[in-house]
Amino acid sequence: MAKIYLAKINLVDFSKKFRDGETTPNDIMKILFNGLDRNLSVDDLVDENIFYRLNIVDVNIKKSTVNGRLLKVSKTVEVETLPDEESNLIETNLLKNVVSSVPFSFKTDIQQLAFVQKNDFRKERFLDYFKKLIEEHFPEIGEVDFQLIFDKDELHRKLSRIDKLTLASFILVKPNGIADDLLEDIGNTLIDAEAKEVDLSFKGDRRKPLDKNSSILTELIDYVSNGWGIFKGKGFSEEENKTISIDTSKEVLKTYPVNQENKDSPLFIQNRAFNYDEEE
Template identity: 25%
Template sequence: MAQMYFYKFNINAEIYNVYKDETLQEKILNQVFEKLDSDMTYEYGFEEDEQDKMIEYKFCDLLKSSEDLAITGRLVKIYDGEVESYDRKNDTVTQVYEEDRAASATFYFDILNEEIAFITRQGFGYLQFGTYFVKLLEQKFPEGSFALILEKNIGELKSKLYAMNRVLKVTCAMIPPNANEAEFTTLLGASVDEFKETGATKYVQSMEIPAKGKNSIKVKTRFFNRLLYALGKGYADMVVEGRNKNNEKITLNSDEDAPYKLPIPESEKDSISAFREHGKCNLSILLKDKALIQMQDNGEVNGDKEE
């Protein structure tokens, strides 16, 4: 079975205007549906062996459904490079230079629910997918209009966090939630109005203690539960540095170590029509799991699911 990953699609630059005018969110999402097409391209250049190389990213094989405001298709990476093959006659390996090599990621974009389901493949990982999906959209929208946050398995993340022997440093990046303005208060508490006054659309906070000694940052606290809630809802990323039981340095990255994923048959992962159906089904599971994540009166986070 292949693995399907998920990104929470967030309106970013206009989020405070969305809080003021609820109709604006629907307007922006409809614009995304209309403007996302196969004409969008993004080129990335880099130097290698003193020769300029270019990598092109674009959408292709798009299937749009206006009934449920959803798009199925592929995000493809196009590049020139060498391919190795085995020469049985001469018992050796040969290299052949090929133009327009490709690596693609099939996706299902549920615009109404602001979620993207997708697969990865060798040479095109899930972090690359998120980066270039946004860069393609920015060909027709202002830079910073949207932010993609990889969906986390909050149960798996908590398990790995609590297993750390000592927590020495925590860095968390959080964006204003698209759900509603009240959700923002849940995330930031009393400081939400002061933060909104700044006009910033990303809140980065960090905390640490000296590595010497035996002290550890306490993670089973109300403060951390707010962070975990934000991660579980698709509004934040977190990196934790600490030590294991052997006093060895370890790092817990929420994107790399606890992505939310669900299976999809290998035989159907590249079929646009089949991927659409699996994407709809798996997104319904994700949304149900996210709905169970709640901040309780005592500050605890419940409803998390561990695979």
């Protein structure tokens, strides 16, 4: 069954202005809300045969959502036919504008992007080119980044299996605004240093492991769970007699199941990911 993934947009260039009260995340996100309703496109960074284009199907002012698809378009694709039974000849056909699409719902008031990846259009590429599309067509917004949102409860369930935590590593990014009271000093340090991100690592061993319930680790996990970074951990489970690793950029991700019938519907993604009834 397909899954809906969630990602948080990080407005890298505005952190200081948010902190100092010069503008708000909603002010910046309104630019995207009002500007994404166009057939914007960007070229692939490597393959000249591929470009990406937005196909917007719905803009909902009440819900602050922009719903549509990001299309990956191959200008030409060579397709070989099966061998002819009599001649054993294989013919090659040239198809034009072959499209793969990822449906999405972008809820701008909470800065979250929900989407369903495809086998030939994975979540990493989708986020990379959604980022490129914003940066290329909205220079007034500047640099942005996307962080996949993980399931905090699932993370803690996996952490609970670790009896001896030997590594806790964090990549922290600057928050959008001042909504997060936790680690305000670290957030300010990133902003004042003009740092895009900061790496923090805590190391122990099986003889003297880290205290996974310590206030600093708890607060750091809470911080990144808001969409402001990544957590990686490693430790040993005595019950399972094995090492357990965690990487919130690849696992324990927050997802919602979606059936075959609805996996291409941006409106279904909007309602499922952001908890709306169909009739709303």
